[in-house]
Amino acid sequence: MEQHDVIIVGSGPGGSGCAKALRNQGVDVLVLERDALPRYKCCSAVLFGQTQVLLRKYFGKDAPDSVYCTNDKYIDAKDVREWDPVSGYKPYVWEIPKDGEVFPSIFQNVWRNSFDKWLLDESGAPWRDQTRVTGFTVDGDHVTVQAGDTAYRCRYLVGADGGASAVRRILRPAGSDPAGASVAILQSYFKLESLGKLKQGSWTVIFDKDIGEMLNCIHQKDDYLLLCVGGFRGRNLRESIEKLKALLAEKFDVRLGDKWRDEGCQLALAPPFLGEGRVLLTGEAAGHIYLNGEGISAAIDSGWRCGMAIAEGLKSGRDPLPVYESNCRDISAHIEKCLAQIHFLAV
Numbered sequence: 001m002e003q004h005d006v007i008i009v010g011s012g013p014g015g016s017g018c019a020k021a022l023r024n025q026g027v028d029v030l031v032l033e034r035d036a037l038p039r040y041k042c043c044s045a046v047l048f049g050q051t052q053v054l055l056r057k058y059f060g061k062d063a064p065d066s067v068y069c070t071n072d073k074y075i076d077a078k079d080v081r082e083w084d085p086v087s088g089y090k091p092y093v094w095e096i097p098k099d100g101e102v103f104p105s106i107f108q109n110v111w112r113n114s115f116d117k118w119l120l121d122e123s124g125a126p127w128r129d130q131t132r133v134t135g136f137t138v139d140g141d142h143v144t145v146q147a148g149d150t151a152y153r154c155r156y157l158v159g160a161d162g163g164a165s166a167v168r169r170i171l172r173p174a175g176s177d178p179a180g181a182s183v184a185i186l187q188s189y190f191k192l193e194s195l196g197k198l199k200q201g202s203w204t205v206i207f208d209k210d211i212g213e214m215l216n217c218i219h220q221k222d223d224y225l226l227l228c229v230g231g232f233r234g235r236n237l238r239e240s241i242e243k244l245k246a247l248l249a250e251k252f253d254v255r256l257g258d259k260w261r262d263e264g265c266q267l268a269l270a271p272p273f274l275g276e277g278r279v280l281l282t283g284e285a286a287g288h289i290y291l292n293g294e295g296i297s298a299a300i301d302s303g304w305r306c307g308m309a310i311a312e313g314l315k316s317g318r319d320p321l322p323v324y325e326s327n328c329r330d331i332s333a334h335i336e337k338c339l340a341q342i343h344f345l346a347v
């Protein structure tokens, strides 16, 4: 049976942050990814200021030109605005300082498939794609991980498998995880024929509960306009996209062509849970997401801290989980602060 010190489930920013910290410490790690890489992810794919700072801190570099949208590389925080049918435009605060640190206000507009693959390669960890982890068992000081017909063995397993984490569900089966509310999200990319009255390089968050309760927003991705809608259980999000299209045509003179693709996901408003024993969770699987929608920074940061705690645990023989939990307190506190300060629900 193939054996590694650490197996990471998921090759998003949480998995890559963790893999990078482990590889820097010389730990033997393998990343298992369900999808074929590079994979798409339901995301606006904007690197906010904190993400840029963390890339330099942990990966020693900025995202390369190859992952950016080409025509609309940057979004100035001043051009991120909210709009509602009664009062029109207002400034929208997407990111707030963390522990007194103010982040860059020029955001980077990227493609998630290229960005995530670049980050994974930068981690230096070997990976296997099209490998869905379906289960695991802990036996003494080892974990046996099942991916279809293949079994792997490791000393620590990291669930970096996103908001619908299978690893979290196995640790805390339905009913035992206080998952809280969840929002369904649908994003559709439409060929952009005319931006009409929308400003080039802008990002608009639409507060109209007739369209959806949360995260209704639009911004350009190369030749496409990305329409995103979100709603609580029971909302028909295809209808929401049609309503948003109609509003864009009527109020902003936007002209859209054919749809290129849809992406959907579930955003769980779950409290942080960092794992049990030899199985640790990181990124969105751990509940590390700033609920205005920014999650790449929280994932890279918690992934890195998870990897560092495991590397230290492997050297010292001490349990890494309490170290990881203690090192993540500032992330959890910032999540709470964002939740209290940022306005994102159209209800």
Ligand SMILES: Cc1cc2nc3c(=O)[nH]c(=O)nc-3n(C[C@H](O)[C@H](O)[C@H](O)COP(=O)(O)OP(=O)(O)OC[C@H]3O[C@@H](n4cnc5c(N)ncnc54)[C@H](O)[C@@H]3O)c2cc1C
Binding pocket: 009, 010, 011, 012, 013, 014, 015, 032, 033, 034, 035, 039, 041, 042, 043, 044, 045, 046, 047, 048, 051, 131, 132, 133, 134, 160, 161, 162, 163, 165, 166, 185, 187, 215, 228, 265, 267, 282, 283, 284, 285, 289, 293, 294, 295, 296, 297, 299
């Ligand atoms: C609509 C929307 C817009 C967003 N916009 C932004 C934004 O602009 N900027 C920002 O910073 N954040 C944004 N976010 C948040 C951000 O996308 C996530 O928080 C971030 O991707 C979380 O990273 P992660 O590594 O924890 O999980 P993910 O990026 O979800 O990665 C998890 C990986 O695990 C894999 N996986 C899942 N199950 C298995 C399995 N069983 N076996 C193997 N692999 C598995 C998945 O295929 C995936 O590759 C947005 C979120 C949403 C929903």
